[in-house]
Amino acid sequence: MYLAIICLYLAASVLGQRPGNVIAENAVSMPMQTCTKGGCTLENTKVVLDANWRWIHTNSGYTNCYNGNQWDPKYCPDGKKCVQNCVLEGADYQKTYGISSPSSGSLKLNFVTNTPNGKTVGSRVYLLAPNNNYRTFNLLNREFSFDVDVSNLPCGLNGALYFSQMDADGGMSKHSGNKAGAKYGTGYCDAQCPQDIKFINGEANVNNWNRNSGFGNYGSCCPEMDIWEANSDSTAYTPHPCRTLGQSRCSGNSQCGAGNSRYNNVCDRDGCDFNPYRLGNQNFFGPGKQVDTRRPFTVVTQFVTSNGQDNGQLKEIRRLYVQNGKVVQNVKTNIKGVSATNVISDAYCKNVKSAFGDRNYFGEVGGMGRMGQALKSMVLVLSVWDDHVAGMKWLDSRYPDNGLPSKAGVMRGRCSPSSGDPNTLESQSPGSSVTYSNIKQFGTMGSTYKS
Template sequence: MHFKPSFISLVAPLLAGLPIALSAEAYPSLPTWKCTASGGCVEQNTSVVLDQVAPFAQGAPGSRTADDYAAMGVSTSGNAVTLYHYVNSGGTLNAASPRIYLIDENGEYVMMTLLDNQELSVDVDYSTLPCGENGAFYLSQMEADGGSSGGAGAGMGYCDAQCQGYCCAEMDILEANLMATAMTPHPCKGDNCDKGGCGFNPYASGQPNFYGVGKTVDTGKTFTVLTQFIASGGVLSQITRKYIQNGQEINSGAISSCGSVKGTGGMPGMGESLGSGMVLAMSIWNDAAQNMGWLDAGGNGPCTDGEGSPSNIKAQHPDTHVVFSNIRWGDIGSTTSGEN
């Protein structure tokens, strides 16, 4: 994953002295499912929490209301969460760019352990995300408590392979919009992280007709994304991507190597992070520096240079949003049985 905008470095010092009233936070409910091959899928009492810095919300972290979540472009309905990039604040359209995390009923981050032949599935709707926009669904090796008592309940403790917050491993399940998609592991060994990662992008791999509106995976409609982590002897050997749409399973591709084992840990290091437990993060953002060209332009997608600039998106696609739903994780073959 390339740079994800963060307000933490600017605002966190101002938040350090604020009290955290966990009982007052109105966490939007987002039920998910943990699955096994033998027992099927069991619903989890999970919710989402905003990242600690929510610039247009009124409430302090730990005491935000449903209105604060809405003001940051976050809403849930049933098992679906919708993230809006832009929100109307006082008659002005502002970029909220929300980032959220999955938490459990005890106010700690859900730790997904996905090393030992496990999979993660999610239904996605990218139909309103144009060139330059990124609906991200990914895993971060954050601490379950957010680094302090009550920290997760206030959306604290973010880290990634770009060393925002601090350095930690990151597994980008999805970075995508209507036109292009990428899956990218970013292993770390200590503070030495594979910032560029080892991405798999169908368009860049020579499949220009695979992903997009009306293509093999039709992004104008909802589809299921299935990511499988293949391990042998406790060592990650492959990350496989499949899609399900209209009842049909569509094979895409796989990643079987990732950088230097000695340098950043490589695939085994990524597996160690997956085995220790990682936190699910979801966000929507755009990219003033590169206009998301690393994802969807040039050899990476059909978008033209500059087409994905934030100013173009704001003017032409103010309603841009992403929907993630039906999140399930567990044994390979268990999360999509009977789905779609």
């Protein structure tokens, strides 16, 4: 996922991997529940801001190490010297980043937050355990549920809740240059192998840094399970397996899968998505539809194994919703040439990729079996973002741009292709937001929601 930052604390979007002492780090409380058929128990978890959003300055003063979308060569002539010269600060979550907890167990992420020093656009946070490591999840033979309110999230924006196979300590034990760890939101990775991560494997991503795009030579790769990508008009859930497990660093556009090298990547950047609108169901999700996005609802995702046991292979990923006390089963596919189904499986992915004329890279990197191996240890990520690369058209509009609307799979939602323009969104819809609440972690299937 590509996350754009217009201006951060002290008018700079900067970060580092050693903690500073200017701003106190006070992660936002967001307790979750672990459930079985016998009931649920509370965990005192918090959310911590990603390092990419934080202010970094020299360890001997307040000079920015990164400013105007470029590294200061005096302090960051190379990746290793940069971590020696620069520190990563704590965060004022609400005032600088628009991150708040309106009530116990809820998290509100504002799209644009104005500060005396500029504005912050979007945010990304991780669930943090009491020991200051990321709270990790084994999703096999479990279900995961949460409540969400997307009523204030228009076309072109994405309120995302997903899992990435990050290191629990943020990579601190593996990389000597990382002294901040999970407490300061380090170690991010996903299946896009993002090259906009400014510190990877304990080094600054200085080499070949492109000031215009905000991309460096390195990318940070790992398996990703997109539980929820949505706005008020469209939604999708998508597994992204990789040939490798855990976080790894790629080097160069070709190895990281940028541009025309998409299928050189160790990870499946496309994924195998289930988007009701794209699958021929235009009246299932949205304002006033079967899942009515004008009001909050519960999202339940179940990870079904081949033998119904924890040691089984991932067979299916199922989805259902609960709204106004009523369970709404996921809608079935309505595409010519695709057998009607409402679950993600290897057969579904093969059939739908064929129907859409897409390469089944999902199957090539190992499909559901490979995804299931990654699901044994995942970190929860929550975010809100706009898309400076594709205007979010892959989620809620026509994509690719030259695709015929009549061709199966091209229409992802009813939004205008121009609705995702970041400049328009940031100027005309700055007050947009998404609210997550009631995060519950599984146990027995059917234990995290009420019908």
